[in-house]
Amino acid sequence: MSRRARVSPAEAGLPDGGARRRTPGLRREEVAVLAGVGASWYQWLEQGRDISVSAQVLDAVARVLRLGGTERRHLYVLAGLNPPAPEVAPDKRDMCEGLRRLIDTWMPYPAHIMDLYYNCVMYNDAAAVVLGMRPDITQNCLVDFFTDPLYRARSHSWERNARTVVAQFRAACAARPGDEGYQAVLDRVSRASAEFTALWEEWDVEEPGQVRKELEHPLVGLLCVESTAMKVPARPDLTVVLHTPLDEANTAAKLEWLASPEGRRGAMYPVAG
Template sequence: MVVVAPPDTTGEERYVPAAGATKSERRNELREFLMSRRARVSPEEAGLPVGGGRRRTPGLRREEVAVLAGVGASWYQWLEQGREISVSPQVLDAVARVLRLSNAERRHLYVLAGLNPPAPEVAPEKRDMCDGLRRLIDTWMPYPAHIMDRYYNYVMHNEAAAVVLGMRADVRQNCLVDFFTDPMYRSRSRSWERNARTVVAQFRAACAASPDDEGFREVLAEVTAVSAEFAALWAEQDIEDQGQVRKELNHPVAGLLVVESTVLKVPARPDLYIVLHTPLEEANTAEKLEWLASPEGRRGTMYPVAG
């Protein structure tokens, strides 16, 4: 069984394996997928000489894919036929290169071939998404929202995040480091002790997903050196996926605010997290956040207030 997914950004339908698809169904889809991708690549695009007689079908021939990928013609034919053969990541990457597969298509090829897919990557054409993400978090006003990278460094935040969470230029601008070292945030957070364990456990999950990433090691070394509380929690070995966290904050002007933070991922930008804060019904939080974003509220927060 083949499931048709919603169209992608190019308007084309994407085919994904159905939940619980059998090995036979996956092989059939592998054959269809490779044939369709092969038909998209012209000999000229693959660097082959122009000419060579009339072609019965568009795109590359199987033999040409095999030569360009550095594999045997029979082996590639068996792969496209969905036969029970041994495949390796190196060979699949060679085929993906010849067929000019996108990052998403390359991961799809791995799944269809029965291998664990590689980690998501940022496609070059998706690196300019930050303007759209800026519009997203600005539209979330008057509620706090920010975007951080995989190492928890701030990428951007909206005005409410600055007013409510204290995000500003004179701190480290790393969500993990600032959680444990920023006196302003700590003085405002009534749920700091309860949330600290969750923050550390979620960072461990992020580190575990990229064990050889030097960036995580650098942040871990930095926060361990400056916070004994973090070091003690890290030693407890707790691990937890990103999700929702309840935050209780004592704002110096608006008073008690109760929000729920939700961490979202953008598949096209796996290097970024979107963190949206939603007001809960307690303490009239929504009304207070709207007031803080109003002209009167802005005047009330123009000058630094202790805490």
Template sequence: MAEDALKTHRLRELREFLMSRRARVTPVEAGLPDGGARRRTPGLRREEVAVLAGVGASWYQWLEQGRDISVSPQVLDAVARVLRLSNAERRHLYVLAGLNPPAPEPASRDDCEGLRRLIDTWMPYPAHIMDIYYNCVMYNDAAGVVLGMRPENTQNCLIDFFTDQLYRGRSHSWERNARTVVAQFRATCSACPDDEGFQQVLAQAKAASEEFAALWDERDIQDAGLIRKELEHPVVGLLCVESTAMKVPARPDLTVVLHTPLPEANTAAKLEWLASPEGRRGTMYPVAG
């Protein structure tokens, strides 16, 4: 009964949403003649949406009435195009129609600049941003100095964790954290079992690291959470930080990973010194930028 009530609510929301979006698109915006005062319907008529989307008029009427009919992503995309839906609205349409929403579109310039400001504000502590496949989108200077992030890496955080000898050479906690990293990646993969992107990363990671392949075969699974990292920096010595992975509400495909200094080893002061002009001059490895 509860499921029936939720479905009824979803279909009712679908009806109201489509009607509201159709009413705001003018014939001129849709490439149709302006009917002027003869038009009684605000925005487009149902029949016009159906023709422009390449679907049957009866089918679109049933969709907008909230009937329980079969829909495909291709048809929803056509309707979204005619109704000039934003990416967020298109994803919402999928959810209301009972389908898994598509991945968000690539970040706009404003989104990227905002995210860059976010991780730069986290200085002098390391921070980076990765997509759902663990590809590194951007990182701040401290991530380059402390974690060894740099352009010549693969730019996939999972693969680099296992293959970057600079990072592994610094990490006292690598073996302990490796199991956690693989278990968390499995949890991410399990949420999207049919996503070919995850399968490609998985194949690359197995080919690049026998250690990863062995841990993957253990089938441990773990939700994302805090990870303690102990690193031996060549200039300032031991650093103890705690990484926190957080989703970006406006971009659910992105994860911000912030590293917070722990009380041990005077870590905060060391990170501040590394980010200072004197520390930058004394850094053994170039600052990634």
């Protein structure tokens, strides 16, 4: 009812006839006509009665009421249906500067942001120094996990984490069936890595969460970190991955040294590995 009151007859393409209305916005009967449903059925929908509701009808109602993405998903939840995949609201598309500040504030610990298809959108300096993120690799976190020799040489936990990485990618693909973007990444990494293909055929599925990583850095030795993947509700197309030092191998102090002027000078010189 509150959303119906927000839409004027003129905005909905209806003539108002110049008559004064007792209540603002559209009448129930007008919403029903514009959505292509019966007036009684729409009234029952507003009243929350136990009626059969389809996604197509809810989308029609959402269109007439001019619901945003979050409101449309909420309507699905109220009706007892699985909500559609989140979409980025037009006014939330320009959040990159704020997200850049977020991962830069995470220094001296590694952090990066990737899109739906695991393409790296941005990373901080610690991710470059510790994880080996750099411009001359594919910039796709899944492909680089299986094909970047530098990361593989540093990672003591590569074999253990590979299964998790593949299972999480399968879960992401399953959430958006038929998405050509996922298929393109899948084709690319399958051609590049037989190890990926073998793990993909095991059909494991896992939601993103926390992953333990053990890395051997050429300047400071063993680093033990825990990566946490987090979604940004306003930008459901992005995932922020933050790495936190574990209480092992003096990891926090080593990461702080790598980010210091002395550590940065040391990283300027070629070191094996």
